[in-house]
Amino acid sequence: MSSVALALRPLEFFFAQYRRVWRGTAVTSVVTPVVYLLALGWGLGQFLKDVTVDGETVDYLTFVAPGLLAATAMQLATFESSWPVLSAIKWDRQYHAMLASPLRVGDILLGHQTFVAARIFMTSTVYLVVITAFGAVDSPLGILAIPVAVLVGLAFSLPIAAWAAHTENEVSFVAIFRFVILPMFLFSGTFFPISTLPRPLEVIAYATPLWHGVNLCRQLTLGDVDVWSALLNTGYLIAFIAVGLALARFTYRRRLVV
């Protein structure tokens, strides 16, 4: 039995569970970014002058929309890999039910992450349709922003899942949201180019995976792709995914195989 086939089995559980709550999550994962888009891109954007990206001048809505796509993927992924992972280990214990079947720890990790990726894929697709309707996508290359959003999501969800499988309580999740995710959301190029930040902060912003996701999504929706920087952005996200996967495999095993 191949690993892929085994990893697909838990997926059905996560979707069955998701069917029960999808209305609520549709609000948080789709409506919230659209509200941001309306308030900032369209509302606030009326008062802002156009932004210049790589020599090209675009209106603020077109500037902020791809940034919000990447930032939404980050937030959704972080949420999906924090409480649900700890719950599946500690409170509702679904992982333990899965472990009593032929599934192995690695299959469960991959299955859960595949579900997170699928959630980001669906949300990003809906979001991309919305911003296209708003005229904020200048190029057909913009469709590639969907897989990029999935990469952004996984670059967060795997390290967070690794942490969730390590921690004993959920207090740290609130801290992660407040002190890691929120500052990244605000200062990693989503709302303004990081070149406007003081130099030290710009360096920090540049080191965040979110900036690489934002930059790549923006290049794609603007249709202004620099191949080398796109490869660097993709490579940076994949590095986070790879390291996150290794860490998560380690913490999952240590927690579940005792």
Place this chain on the structure above:
Amino acid sequence: MGEQNGQPLIQARGLVKRFGELVAVDAIDFDLQRGEAFGFLGPNGAGKTSTMRMIGCVSPVTDGTLRVFGLDPARDGVKIRGRLGVVPQADTLDMELTVRENIVIYGRYFGLPRRQLGPRADELLEFVQLTERANDRVEPLSGGMKRRLTIARSLVNDPDVMLLDEPTTGLDPQARHVVWDRLYRLKQSGVTLVLTTHYMDEAEQLCDRLVVMDKGKIVAEGSPRDLIDRYSTREVVELRFDGTRPDDLGYWTAGHVTRVESLPDRVLLYTDDGDAAAHALHERGLVPDSVLVRRSTLEDVFLHLTGRSLID
């Protein structure tokens, strides 16, 4: 190494489980044959759950050998788990899903096709008498119903062996009897049962053969009847004294009683004829506040073997 005829379904030799310094299972040996109902009896912390988790291939063996269906859990966990039905000590049901969905989704973990799982789930719900709750969410179900659902779910892959870890702990007496009745039916239909319990009545009701565990070791093995015959007397007289109890019980009981156990709340006199012993005490002028004559149970066996009660 594969499965051969006549070979035990599960075999342990010098099986050890350590957690750091703590030795949870201390070099135990046992064999389990097809069709048996086999029990691990012992108090909390005796190593029963650790043993079950090793058999269930979710906890690595520290030392010694363990073979399940002739396979090594370290190498063939996937194959072994595919043939086991596990009822864990704490329910792992999905509270948000319906009763029926719980079985179907669980069946999918075993790779069973969806079209088979519908009818299978209905059949299993019928067996555990939950048909009427099939489309309800799990969360509001009573403890006994949840346990029955867990049992139904563990049967979804038509397992060769069922592992039941404390199957009725935490249930009220009536719910326990319903669970026992279902497990008894499974046993009658030829399913091999392995269970842990610290209830002697559960062990007596369900187990053909059991091992008594204490502090990670097996201290005795046999059928419930065997163990009682070997380690206890036919009957027991329980005496309670509200005030001070006589210090020289040997004198009062001489000639009638094989053994005396003095517990904090009562004194147990082990004898083959309880009525005669009680009568003799009375004759000799010893009048406790209450006298109860009963048959020996596994509780007495455990007390004799370890000097402690099963439930503390």
